[in-house]
Every structure is written in C-alpha cells, then in structure tokens.
Amino acid sequence: MQSLTPDFLSALRYNGLQIATLRALGEYRGKQQLFVAQSPEILRDLKQLAVIESAESSNRLEGVVVAPGRLKSLIIKNAEPKSRSEQEVAGYRDALSLIHEAAEGMPFSEGVIRQLHDMLYRYMPQDGGDWKGTNNDIIERHADGSSRIRFQPVAAHLTPIAMTDLVSRYRSAIDQNLADPLVLVPLSVLDFLCIHPFSDGNGRVARLLTLLLLHQFDYCVGRFISLERIFESSKESYYETLEVSSQGWHKGQHDVQPWLDYFWGALLRAYKEFEERVGTIDKRHGSKSDRVRAQALKRTLAFSISEIEEACPSVSRDTVRLVLRSMKAEGLIESTGKGRNAKWKRAIDSNGQS
Numbered sequence: 560m561q562s563l564t565p566d567f568l569s570a571l572r573y574n575g576l577q578i579a580t581l582r583a584l585g586e587y588r589g590k591q592q593l594f595v596a597q598s599p600e601i602l603r604d605l606k607q608l609a610v611i612e613s614a615e616s617s618n619r620l621e622g623v624v625v626a627p628g629r630l631k632s633l634i635i636k637n638a639e640p641k642s643r644s645e646q647e648v649a650g651y652r653d654a655l656s657l658i659h660e661a662a663e664g665m666p667f668s669e670g671v672i673r674q675l676h677d678m679l680y681r682y683m684p685q686d687g688g689d690w691k692g693t694n695n696d697i698i699e700r701h702a703d704g705s706s707r708i709r710f711q712p713v714a715a716h717l718t719p720i721a722m723t724d725l726v727s728r729y730r731s732a733i734d735q736n737l738a739d740p741l742v743l744v745p746l747s748v749l750d751f752l753c754i755h756p757f758s759d760g761n762g763r764v765a766r767l768l769t770l771l772l773l774h775q776f777d778y779c780v781g782r783f784i785s786l787e788r789i790f791e792s793s794k795e796s797y798y799e800t801l802e803v804s805s806q807g808w809h810k811g812q813h814d815v816q817p818w819l820d821y822f823w824g825a826l827l828r829a830y831k832e833f834e835e836r837v838g839t840i841d842k843r844h845g846s847k848s849d850r851v852r853a854q855a856l857k858r859t860l861a862f863s864i865s866e867i868e869e870a871c872p873s874v875s876r877d878t879v880r881l882v883l884r885s886m887k888a889e890g891l892i893e894s895t896g897k898g899r900n901a902k903w904k905r906a907i908d909s910n911g912q913s
Contacts, residue, residue, distance in 0.1 A: 561753070561811045562746040563728035568737045571815070580823045581741055587830035588778055589888035593848050593881040594837045601837050605783040610634055610659075612785035614651045617766050620791050623647045646682035654678040654767050659782060662774040667729050667747070669722050672756075675767050679760050690718045691758045710805050712755030721754045740776040745822040746815060747772065752801060753808045766790065773826075783837075784829040796821055847874045851882040855892055861902040 561567065573581075595602060611634045615625070623644050625633065632638040633649055640646040654675050658665065665671045673688040680687030697710040713721045729747050732738060738746075748765050755761050770781040780786075790797045804818035854870045855862070867879050883903055886892045895902045 561808050561813070562750050562815055563725070563732050563737075563743070564811070565732075565735075565737055567811060568732065568742070571738070571742070577820070577823070580827060581739060584741060584778070584823065584826060584830065586889050587780070587827075587834070589885040590834070590848070591777070591779055593878065593885055594833065596878055596881050602783060605833075605836060606659075607635065609781070609783055609785045610652070610655055613655055613766075613770075613781075613787040614648050616785060616787040616791040617651055617763050618644070618648050620787070620794060620797075621647075621762055640682050643683065647679065649682050650679040650687075651763060651767075653681065655770070658767060658771050658774065662771055665771060667768075667772060667775075668726055671771075672722070672751075672764065672768065675771075676757055676760055676764050679763055687757075687760065690722070690756050691715050693758070695755055695758060697755065709802050710753070710808075712753060718754060718756050722756050725750050725754065740772075741778070741823065741826075742819065744769065744772045744776070745819055748822075749801065749804060749815065749818055750808075753805050778826065780826070780829045780833050784833050786825060786829055789825045789828055793821075793825065797825075847871070847878055848882050848885075850874065851879055852886060855883065855886060855903065856905070858905070861895060861904040863902055 611631060614634055615630055618625070625642075625644050625648050629638070629641075629645060630648070633640060633645055634652050637652075640649040657675075657678065673690075677686070677688030692715055694715050695712060696708050697712065698706050699709045700706045725747070729743065732743050733740075737743075748769055751768060752761060752765050757764065766787055769786065773779070773781060800817040800821040804813055804815050807813040850871045851867055851874060854867050864876060864879055864883070867883075868874070868876060871879070883892065883894075887894065890906055892903050893906045895904060
C-alpha cells in the first residue's frame with residue numbers, strides 16, 4: 560500500500576537517534592528469552608496483568624468502559640458479558656488469547672484480519688468480519704458540539720482492493736527485505752488505519768495486529784507489558800502522530816517519521832518497564848545475567864560454557880547459554896567452533912579492538 564511500496568521505503572532516511580533506538584530495541588529483543596528463563600513466576604503474573612490492561616485500555620481508547628470489579632471476572636474467569644461494553648471487552652479478550660496462543664500460525668492476511676474483527680463482535684448482535692459497506696470519515700467531535708474531519712479513508716467500494724494490496728505489499732516487503740521489521744510493522748498499521756476497512760472496530764483491530772506482527776518477529780514484550788496501556792497513557796500523541804503521518808497518504812506524499820518515532824518510543828518504554836520488573840533478580844549479588852555478562856567480558860582468552868558455570872555456580876547452563884547468545888546478538892562476543900568444543904571470545908570491532 561502507500562507506505563509499503565519499494566520507492567517509498569527506499570526513500571526513507573533515519574537520523575542518529577532513530578538508528579540508536581532501533582539498535583536498543585534489537586538488544587532488548589535479544590534479552591527477552593533470558594528474562595523468560597530467569598523469572599517464570601513473575602512472568603505468569605505479568606502475562607495475566609497485561610491481558611487485563613490490554614483489553615481495558617484498547618477498549619477505553621474507543622470510549623468503552625467496564626466497571627473494575629467486572630473487568631477481572633471477564634478477563635480471567637471468562638465470565639459471560641452482561642452489557643454491550645462487556646461484550647466488546649470479552650471479544651477483545653478472546654482475540655488477544657488467540658494471538659498469544661497461535662500467533663505463529665496467523666500470517667498477515669485478509670482472512671486473519673477479518674477473523675480478528677469477527678472475534679471482537681462474537682458476543683454482540685451484529686456480525687463482524689465484513690468490509691465496510693459505506694464510507695466512514697474519521698471525525699473529531701468537540702465538547703461545544705462542533706466537529707472536523709481528521710481523515711478521509713479509502714472509499715468503501717475500493718476497500719477490498721486496498722486490503723488485498725496492503726497484504727501483498729507487506730509480504731513482498733518482508734520477502735525482499737526492503738526495510739527492518741520495526742519499520743514495516745508500524746507502517747502496515749498506519750496503512751490499515753488509513754484504509755479503515757471496517758465500519759467500526761478499526762482501532763482495536765489495528766492494536767491487535769500490532770501485537771501479532773511484532774510477535775512474529777520475536778518482539779514479544781506485548782505478552783508481558785500492555786502496549787495498549789502505553790498507547791492510552793499517551794493517547795494525545797498516539798492520535799496526533801497518526802493524524803500527522805496520514806496527511807498526504809492517498810498520494811503517497813505523507814511523512815511517516817512522527818508515527819515511527821512515537822511507535823518506537825512506546826515499544827522502548829515497554830521493554831524498559833519489562834526489564835525493570837524482571838531483569839534485576841537476586842539483587843544481593845546482582846542478577847544472574849549480570850554475573851554471566853561480567854564473567855564473559857572480563858576474560859581476555861577464549862572460554863567455554865563450563866568455565867562460566869564454574870565462576871557462577873548458582874546459574875544454570877541454560878541461562879548461561881541464553882546470556883551468551885544475547886551477548887552475541889549485541890556484538891559483544893563471538894563463538895569459535897561448535898558442539899562440546901565450542902569456545903567464546905570477546906568480539907573485535909572495526910578498529911581491531913576487543
């Protein structure tokens with residue numbers, strides 16, 4: 560679609576801060592599995608809290624509010640919804656559960672997008688999953704009764720073609736490696752919202768797609784920290800950057816940088832919160848990962864996993880392996896050999912320094 564054409568993607572330029580942000584997000588992704596291995600009990604609690612907050616915040620962004628006492632029953636105990644608001648929250652709950660359980664088997668496709676929308680409406684009288692039948696301008700309404708059109712999405716009769724094109728462009732961009740996934744995911748979400756393919760529920764589907772696509776590139780922080788809560792807590796910026804970056808979209812003359820900056824900032828905030836909650840276990844001696852990293856970085860000669868295990872007796876071999884893989888992804892160390900005889904050593908940078 561408009562943001563995913565080869566010409567548009569090749570023309571994008573990134574400043575130093577943006578490149579540093581992308582690098583930091585890549586480093587956090589490298590640490591994810593380590594955190595999961597270290598803190599299973601904490602992560603169980605985080606996953607439960609994230610589902611509650613995600614369902615609540617994503618719906619509250621659309622003006623849908625459920626009493627706190629009912630919210631947990633709906634999300635955790637799968638209570639039957641008793642009102643329209645509860646029906647909408649329960650639908651989002653089910654869509655979230657599907658993504659958490661089966662994301663790897665849910666490719667970005669028209670069928671999956673329609674399936675997620677259908678799940679949002681599964682407890683409501685009307686059916687979901689159908690493209691809009693009439694045009695749906697995005698209108699901003701003010702307290703004094705006035706209003707203005709924020710954006711005119713793709714016309715209803717062109718929506719099926721636009722959605723086919725969006726999916727095709729996304730797959731092509733991925734296959735040809737036209738841009739980093741952290742560029743392609745938010746741009747796909749932007750294009751989806753500019754098409755606005757459904758009569759209602761577009762914002763919620765967009766946030767579900769955000770979780771789904773990030774998960775498929777192993778940016779799984781949304782399982783443990785609610786991205787929807789972060790979007791809601793900064794909703795003025797969320798909506799403003801989407802509006803600014805959609806101007807000129809129909810002609811392919813839009814500026815996506817504000818939306819990319821906001822999206823990456825929200826994701827970075829989620830990862831920092833994730834690390835704060837699970838990355839500093841066993842504070843008396845420093846976290847297990849910190850001890851392994853310190854041992855690896857202080858060695859001038861090649862070393863084995865067994866040597867690190869001996870220096871960190873309370874750390875399991877699986878955790879040592881995870882830390883070393885993370886450090887390799889960060890470019891700090893490199894491996895020599897494979898199997899039992901594998902060794903690790905400090906990486907050499909472009910200036911010949913370790």
